[in-house]
Amino acid sequence: MLRRMMDRQACLSYLMVSYLMVFCLAVPALAAIDGKVVNQTTGKLQAGATVTLYKLGQAGPEQIESVKSAADGTFHISKDAEGPGPRLVQAAYQDVTYNRILPPGSPSNNVTVAVYNSAKEQGAARVAQHMVFFEPVRGQLMVGETYIFKNEGKTTYNDVDGGTLKFFLPPAANGVVQVNATAPQGMPVPQAADKTSTPNVYKLAFPIKPGETRIDVSYSVPYTTPGKFEGKVLYKGGPTRLVVPNGVTIKGDDIRSLGQEPRTQASIYDVKGDSFKVEIAGSGTLRPSDDSAEDSGGATIEQIPPKLYDNMKWILALAFGILTLGFILLYRAHAPETAMTAPRGKPHSPVKDKNERRRR
Structure with a gap:
């Protein structure tokens, strides 16, 4: 009886040691x-x-x-x-x-x-939608332009030298512009906008991967009501739409009215050609108030928030750093002339590492 108990205890000890050995060996593999x-x-x-x-x-x-x-x-x-x-x-x-x-x-x-393979040729990548939002507030015309790229091919469009997007910046903006780019299923990342040889035309070298890429350009110009604004469309692709808030009027020969957005009563206009001149009067904002009514069920036009994972709230706490650090090694560091956001009336000095954020 005693011998049987001792044998059983020895067997259990052997199994325990074997288990611990297997566990210790498995930990590095799992890691x-x-x-x-x-x-x-x-x-x-x-x-x-x-x-x-x-x-x-x-x-x-x-x-x-x-x-x-x-x-x-x-x-x-x-x-x-x-x-x-x-x-x-x-x-x-x-x-x-x-x-x-x-x-x-x-x-x-x-x-x-x-x-994906990359190519300097545009291929299947195109601007599917271009929205220009006007907000006249306190003597400034706040302008936000959103470009939605669709790349339905299987190659990333990446033209570092020529840029994947060129846009017109009004002279009154004094070269002060803020650009954010959002890759498919990514987060908005600040980008550097570089001057081109064409006056008032800037370029952005951001890879357009297969899927949907969003690029947001924002700037402001001095404004008195009524005020004039001129814009240019430098791409071939989808329509360009102008949006002004309720209480603001816009008119010009180069646009046609598409009606109002039901919830905010913002007026929407289609640009007929590759340039437009408009007169804007009044003041207002497109940002809804805290006590705004819920969606009435109609189609809405708004400054589209980037797509994020619904179940990844922890991403928001990492907003700026998550997808940028690893990109620093991809390109040679260089400092082109760059127009970035700066306090009004004070030119912003170029930041050398801004171009490293283009790899997103």
């Missing part, structure tokens, strides 16, 4: 991240992509490890981010970065990151 890089242009696994793991937290993204995808497109990251927060797996290929966010608790194996 590693492995997967593959797939080129959606060719439909094949992609070798030579730089894959980097970032830990995302309140202090910003922290680089954990960077590796190259193997000849068969696979990659293995031996380290993992400690803690319960989300992780970012980023693949850099042909000077463009592509991201895969891993929410807390998601598997660390068989992670697939999609990349």
Whole structure:
């Protein structure tokens, strides 16, 4: 009886030691991240992509490890981010970065990151919609332009030298402009707008990946009512629409009325050609008040918020840093003439690292 109990205890001890050994061996394997890089242009696994793991937290993204995808497109990251927060797996290929966010608790194996071939030719990328929002307030005409790119092809449009978007900036803006770009399923990232050889025309070198990309351009010009405004359309693509708030009138030979948006009563106009001259009178804002009525059910026109993951509220706390840090190594640092937001009447000096944000 005693011998049988001793044998059983020895057996249990052996099993416990074996379990602990297996567990200790399994921990590093579970901590590693492995997967593959797939080129959606060719439909094949992609070798030579730089894959980097970032830990995302309140202090910003922290680089954990960077590796190259193997000849068969696979990659293995031996380290993992400690803690319960989300992780970012980023693949850099042909000077463009592509991201895969891993929410807390998601598997660390068989992670697939999609990349695309890049080309300087526009290909299937086009401006599907261009909205110009006017808000005359306190002696300033606040202008917000939203460009919605649609790329239904399988190649990223990326023209670093010529720019993927050119836009006209009125001389009265004095070169002060703010640009934010949002990649497909991404977040808005500040961009640098560079002067071109054409007066009052600026260019933006932001990769237009397959899917929908949004670019927001904002600036202001002095305003007295009534005031005149001239604009130009420098792309071939979808329509250009002008929007003014309720209480503001706009007229000109180059536009036609499309009616009013039901909820805010904002007036919408279609631009007939590739340029327009209008007269604007009155003052008002397109931003709804806190006690505004709920949506009446009709179609709405508004400054479209970027698309975000509904179940990823933690992304908002990382707004500026999540998708930018890894892009710094993609391009050579240079400092072109750049027009960025500055206090009114004071020219803003170029910031050398702004161009590094174009890789998003």
